[in-house]
Amino acid sequence: MEPAQREERVGPRAGAVLVSRSCEVPDVSYRAFLASHPAPRLHWAAPDGLEVVGSGAAVTLTAHGTDRFDRLREDAATVFRDVDRTGPAETRPRFLGGLAFDGTHDPAPPWTGFPAAAFSLPEIQVTRADGTTWLTVRAYGRDVSPDDVTERLDRTREDLETLPSMCPSGGSPGVERTEVTPTKAEWTTQVERAIDRIADGDLRKVVLATALSVDLADEIDVPGVLERLRRTYPNCYRFLVQPTDEAAFFGPPPERLVKRTGDRVETEALAGSVPRGETPEEDADHAQSLLESEKLQHEQRLVVDAIMDQLEPLGEPAEGEQGVRKLTNIQHLQTPIEATLSGDEHVLTIVEALHPTPAVGGLPPGRAWEVIRDTETFERGWYAAPVGWFDSDGDGEFAVGIRSGVVGGRRATLFAGNGIVADSDPDEEWAEVKHKYRPILDELERE
DSSP: OOHHHHHHHHSOOTTOEEEEEEEEEOOOOHHHHHHHSOSSEEEEEOTTSOEEEEESOSEEEEEOSTTHHHHHHHHHHHHHTSEEEOSOGGGSOEEEEEEOSSTTOOOOTTSTTOOSEEEEEOSEEEEEETTEEEEEEEEEESSOOHHHHHHHHHHHHHHHTTSOSSOOOOOOOOEEEEEEESOHHHHHHHHHHHHHHHHHTSOSEEEEEEEEEEEESSOOOHHHHHHHHHHHOTTSOEEEEEEETTEEEEEOOOOEEEEEETTEEEEEEEEEEEEOOSSHHHHHHHHHHHHHOHHHHHHHHHHHHHHHHHHTTTEEEEEOOOEEEEOSSEEEEEEEEEEEESSOOOHHHHHHHHSSOTTTSEESHHHHHHHHHHHOSSOOTTTTSEEEEEETTSOEEEEEOOSOEEEETTEEEEEEEEEEOTTOOHHHHHHHHHHTTHHHHHHHSOO
C-alpha cells in the first residue's frame, strides 16, 4: 500500500466508526507476541501493573508544530465520536504513543518514522491488568462490519494460543564500538558556558544532553531487550514505539510525567542523582549524600517549585514528602506531587503544561530551551519527551522518555542528560551522566 493511501486508511475520518471486540485469554509472553507481529508495534508497562502491547494501527494520529496538542485532542475526539465496543474497562480504546521534545522536530535518521507527535490505536492488542489478560481486535472506517471484527478476534485468539506463556529473552547483540557526542572537552566547554549564563542572572538551570552512538555486533532483538528490562528494572515504566522496521524507540524510564484519573492528577519531581553502592553501607551513604547535598537539594527544589507553578492554573497542587528513589544502578531525589483539577482538563492539556519539566529542560523554560538549542550538537528527537496513553475520557498516563534509546538493525543511539546549576562541576557532571546510559547499554553488551 502506498504511504498516502495508508494515511487515508488509518487517519481520523468524519463519519467513521471505531469497532472494538475483546475477550479474556490465558496469559501470553509479550516478547513472543511482539516477535510474531509486524510493525507498527507498541508496548507500555506501568509500575502499578497495567501492561499493554499492540501491533498494527486501526487509527493513527500525527501532529506537528506549536498546535500539536490541540490537533491531537481534536482528531481523537473525531475518532471517539462513534465507538462500538465490547469488553471491560481495561480494554477501552487507548491511544498509545508519544511526542518529540520539540514540536518542530523533523523525522530524519535515526528518527525515521517518528513525527513531532504520533499516537495509535493498535489493530491487535493484549492487555494485562489486575491479574487478567485480554485480547482486543479493532477496525476503523465508514463501512466496518462488527461481525467481521468478531470473526477476526476468534481467529486471532486461536493464533495467540500457539504462543508460549513464557519465552526466553535471548542474548544481547554485543557492542563493537561507541562514540559519545559531545566529547568530554566539548562537554566541559558547554557546561562552563551554561554556568556563565547562570551567573549572568538570566538562567537558573539547564539540562544538557549527550548522545552515545553504538555499533552492534548483531542486529538487536528489541522484544528480548524489553523482556530483560522487565527483570532488571521492575519498578520503572517500560515502553516501545516502533512505527516501522527501520527504527524503534524504547527504554525503562523511572519518571512519571503525569497520571490523570478523573479530577485527580499525580506527578513527581525526580532530580539529583548518585550511583548505587557496592555494599548496603556504601549505598546508604550515597543516599544520605543526596539528602544532605546543598547542590542537589537546590536542583530538586527548582524542579518542585516549577511543577507546582505549572499545575497552579489547572487546579490545587500539593507537595508530598521527599524521599530517595533507588534504581538498579542509580538513585534520585523524588518528591511526589498531586493536584485536584478545577475543570475537565484533558491529560494532554496537563502534558502540554508540564513539558518540558525542569528535570529535562531547565528554568526559566524559554531561556533554558534557547540554551539547549544553541548548545547541543544533535537533535533530541523523542528523547526526554512524553510517552504514554490517553482515552476518550481524557484520562491517561505519561512517562518522561529518559533512560532511552532509538535502535535499528546494528545501530543504536542512547541518550542521557544532566541538570546544570550555578555550582556544577563539569568533571562531576560528566561522570554522573555516564551512569544514565547503563540501563540500555548493559542489555546491549554481551556478558
